[in-house]
Amino acid sequence: MKLNRNNINTAARPIRVVQFGEGNFLRAFIDWMIQELNEKADFDAGVAVVQPIPQGLGELLNAQDGLYHLYLKGIEKGKLINRHQLVDCIQQVVNPYEDYQGYLELAKVETLQFIFSNTTEAGIRYHEADKLDEVQDSFPAKLTALLYERFRHFGGNISKGLHILPCELIDKNGQILKETILKNIENWQLPKAFQNWIETACTFYNTLVDRIVPGFPKDRIEEIHKELGFEDQLVVEGEQFHLFVIEGDEKIKEVFPAEKIGLNVIVTDNQAPYRTRKVRILNGAHTSLVPIGILSGVETVKEGLDHEQVGAFLKQLIKEEIVPTLPASEGIHEFAEDVLDRFRNPFVKHYLNSISLNSFPKFNTRVLPSISGYFIKEGKFSQRLLVAFAALIKLYDPKNEQGFEPQDDQEVVDLLRSLWENYYATQGNLESVVAGVLAFETVWGANLNNLGNLKAKLTQYLAQIQEEGIGVLLEENLNLV
Structure with a gap:
């Protein structure tokens, strides 16, 4: 009926x-x-x-x-x-x-x-x-x-x-x-x-x-x-x-x-404390998981937590690279643990493809602040968050092996397609792909090319993903297994 x-x-x-x-x-x-x-x-x-x-x-x-x-x-x-x-x-x-x-x-x-x-x-x-x-x-x-x-x-x-x-x-x-x-x-x-x-x-x-x-x-x-x-x-x-x-x-x-x-x-009268920890921990973890998970053959959030490499990556990303960049507050570590429990909910099948909608503007609001915060605090860029960033750039490659089709602002999709097509046409200059992404002020609000050694690190990780696959990068470079 x-x-x-x-x-x-x-x-x-x-x-x-x-x-x-x-x-x-x-x-x-x-x-x-x-x-x-x-x-x-x-x-x-x-x-x-x-x-x-x-x-x-x-x-x-x-x-x-x-x-x-x-x-x-x-x-x-x-x-x-x-x-x-x-x-x-x-x-x-x-x-x-x-x-x-x-x-x-x-x-x-x-x-x-x-x-x-x-x-x-x-x-x-x-x-x-x-x-x-x-x-x-x-x-x-x-x-x-x-x-x-x-x-x-x-x-x-x-x-x-x-x-x-x-x-x-x-x-x-x-x-x-x-x-x-x-x-x-x-x-x-x-x-x-x-x-x-x-x-x-x-x-x-x-x-x-x-x-x-x-x-x-x-x-x-x-x-x-x-x-x-x-x-x-x-x-x-x-x-x-x-x-x-x-x-x-x-x-x-x-x-x-x-x-x-x-x-x-x-x-x-002040929702900032609630917003900051929720957006940076829960949403930031979701947005970081999307490219890492999809490139690893993972379909859902729970599968990502259960995956030996991806799960270890996500847990350490939250605990070692997101939480330390947030203002100390009562219950923040408990909130992070609760987020992981919510991700493990066996009754909810949350597909990464669904979360991937508008990934670039999401990355800007949910993940980039943690990247910046870590750099300010430690004087260097966080590894795992930059791996997620590099993975996101690779995910928008029209030749990605997963058959992923971006659902994003058309300007974003067109830019990434153009950068990757130029890369393949010129037989390889990944730095130009990264530079083009970092220069996209419509998303980031600024040109990020001159931010420390961000371009160099992203190019390094993107090259490893391109040449060896995401699994090798997780295992060998971050020692997650």
Whole structure:
């Protein structure tokens, strides 16, 4: 039986949330929280999902009327958790690339209160080429257009401002999103009154999100369909653990009462300590594992931990090269051990290919700060983190033996393809490949070629991967086995 609202009885709810992004994480995190609030706190919130890029899951979500099942697995307070639930809070899915006017109509919804988003680290960027009168490429420009339509429709009514909580994993995500919107207002020469409305009526929050979400359980979907009695093509799996840190005014607790039903939501005036250790340890380890693991023939995070060489590499990378670069804080070593336990979760199959989305901007925000921190502290570059960096460059080689196809910003993919094609055409100059990557200021924010002996070390490791394979590098150069 198909999963849709004709075949299952669900409540119709007023749209209180516009959500940019229809991927696994938001559906297993924000939409799950809204579902919990609806069921346990009479929150009565419906979600309108906006597909942020031309290709996405919008059509599939619409085919299921926004319905899907979430499976949560793990260990909670010593007990095995394996539960699933129907999530029915998504009421509408809009693809602005196909229906831009329908997208702008969301601005006129009387009951709208919240904006949530997760467009990856590459999502919150200023695109000067975006225009007001046509579908915009960037997420901040789309949101600017939506907010301007709301401002005009309600005549600048201050009570129609929104709570805006971006979930992209960049530092000060709410602040940066607001600054980017203000740039769009200036570029489009929109009224000063609209800028004032953004400043006074809308509240932007910096956030931190934490839940491992492997996504669609393709290996056992037939078994799940039999268990559910429905054909659900949007089943999503996640771990039981979750954390949502919101930096800002505590008035958010009144309109988003997550704490009242026991959700792990922390409202604070400083989310930096939570963010730094989570991004650098958990996300940094994930992002470092992707190229090392894939080049080693590993498919999932747990397989990486169980792999003799890869597992030893990752553990030492965390304990010896990431943790020492972080400010000393209570519980940081325990947090690192907990991260490794979460990676070992036998109930969650987290594919490295899924984590590999936008690996270069992720590397910039999640791993490069640890590389810099180690250099500042020790006066030299960390070995394992640079091996991960070199492995990432190799992973984007179109001739990689694993058949890996990068899912990244097209500019990144094109640059790496060009560098590698030139390497093969000229019969080998790996230093030029590394130099081209390090000079890519769009990703790094600066040219990294003159940063100590970074270029030389990366070239050395890349050459070893190219000539001998990643396994030899792990074993012989880092003495991990």
